[in-house]
Amino acid sequence: MIGSDKALRLTAELAAAFASTAARRDAERILPAAELDRLSEAGLLAITVPASHGGPDLSASTVAEVIRLLAAADPNIGQIPQSHFVYVRNLRRQGTPALKDRLFAELLAGKRFGNAQSEAGTKHVRDIRTTLRPHGSGWTLTGRKFYATGALLADWIPVLAHLDVDGPLHVAWVERTAAGVEVIDDWNGFGQRTTASGSVVLNEVAVPAEFVTPYQVIFDGPQTYGSFAQLLHAAIDAGIARGAVTEAATFVREKSRPYPDAGVDRAADDPLVVHAFGEVELAVRAAEALLREAAAAVDRADAALTARSAGEASLAVAAARAATTNAALTAAGRLFEVAGTRSAAANLGLDRHWRNARTHTLHDPAAWKVQRLGQWAVDGVYPPNHGQL
Template sequence: MSTTSAPMREPARLGVAAATVPVLTSDEAVAVAADIAAELAATSLERDRDRLLPAPELVRLSASGLLAVTVPAERGGADLDVETLVEVFRILAAGDPSVAQVPHSHFVYVNAMRHQGTPGQQAFFFGEVMAGKRFGNAQSEVGTRHVRDIRTALTPVGGGRWRLSGTKGYSTGALFADWIPVLAHRDTLAAPGTGPLHVAWVRRGAPGVTVTDDWNGMGQRTTASGTVDLVDVEVHDDHITPYHLTFAGPQTYGAFAQVLHAALDVGIARAALRDAAAFVRTTSRPYPDAGVERAADDPLVVQALGQMEVDVRAAEALLREAGRTVDAANADLTADSAASASLAVAAVRALSARVCVEVASRLFEVAGTRSALDSLNLHRHWRNARTHTLHDPAAWKVQHLGRYVVDGTPPPNHGQL
């Protein structure tokens, strides 16, 4: 896949790390996720309130084997399906969506390596994952015309070596990563800024790499989605994989990334509903006109909670369907099956974006005045929902679905759907 005339230096020659994490079955992965989510939920309030970055929690995730569940079986991994991974993400997000979002890019770039890595690259990088290493992300840029406008570039030095320079924002996972995949144009000296997009795999501590924890979002506060600065970072051919080729034909790369975002939304919604019901059951006072002893017996409150449950269950059902549809497309990848996967994911993202914001807001409606106390930090659910759902516009998901319904127009073949 390299276009340079220099000989390929496979990462396998650098040595593959010995596997240290357990290989989990689907049932085991879900059970482990539930255990970790319970631990996360018990401390999520304080972590968000005090902005305590989740370094110990991510060490726990790595050691559990959950971050290795999509490594191919031929590379020693569990090779679990997307439906299972989506459920793992949903469960973790119900515990703490900030912690759950940190490994999102890890799984996206494990997927990228599956699609475009050479056998030697796969042996090395999947070996890193099986040894508990984490991938971050340096993809989006701040201040460009739009999300797919990338200025970061690899320029040739010679002898299979390149120089990487640029600045990335929203780099979720980079601060906690062992490797940072960087999206960049692979240029020629004659045509800077125009080369095809590639992924440069850079060590977190490489010379010229600076990761700054300057994320100050109102929600998802502990994702550390800050800035990555790259100044003349040396990269070899064996640490570069093509990105543009991913979209040369039918693909589920975009749907895979997006369905994990949907799982985060749905997890936030479930957590908000869980905490709303608990507050009503244990703390809220009944409204006098209801004529009941407990707020939990107020028919208006019960009705509202019931409607919230309907909405969350609908989102959970669409999430499961989307995961299965992506798996079906991966098993028999065609233009039609890839489109079906993208549309299924668009449907759940459109619903999950609305439901998680609405449920996190209605929490206060059913729980009452005291639930708005800053010390209780129940507003973290709404802040997390509102912040995460800004990732990309849900309205465009509805547009793609509508155009398909009206004219049979397939969704666009890119990574943002």
């Protein structure tokens, strides 16, 4: 059975291999299908399957560190499994015994979840139009999703939909190859180019009743579903920040020329360059520390779930999200300041760090995380109970 230490060791080994080809994948937009297969084969995508179903049942802290290590190597590979782990948690909480038996066994065999949640052209991110309509003893599913990260490379696609037009939100667990399911690789972001976060079209997809589970009820009481999801987004940004610092340092040591006024032989000895690295390292270390504390807060809430422990987890994750956003943008932007003119050469692909940071940090506005922290500081008010906190 894979434990936390082994999971992190395997992740670090795979991440080192993924990092060496990350720039090429970005430049040529090569989707990381082979890399995802290696994660599945190593058992790393099944680490949250519960012990009751033969899984490792590893903590949120371990999952966050797995995602951070992957994102430091290639944040596209870090982002793709984010929704996979979130929907494993959904299945743990909402799945029927029979559905859990079926899908947890598939996860342990290396299968992957994608997602089909957000929709383009709606009023806001929580405005869902996709519907499940009664059909015989089951349902038919119709709609169009966007930002469906992971769906193209998944075996199962959890789809967020209303029961009829105005009914409560449910999750339809749909096989990627089911009739009426079309996954379109139409994602064209300037960053996170190889997440394949495109469209899922659902045209009267037949869904048996046992493959439809409640979603909206998750938020009727204390929950860590939202904080766990946001924790993994923070881990992606922390990874982007660390990856940018690491590659910038290598470039400065090996390729940058010193500025003449510095009076040094190596750019890495220029005191202004060293100071700039120190400032960036400070921001990145602070973000990593807040990420660890946020993960620990989610684990504490999972162990003893109350309104207070869930609220504390949301606050800790909000702080981590705000800090990792700042760290990723700072590290990826200042990379060029410390590395010099040569670093702007397009063939090097160093700009991918900033493009990835800028794209992924748009996922949820950091300003709203700070707003929630301010409301707590002023009035002791916990964040609202929804999936984005």
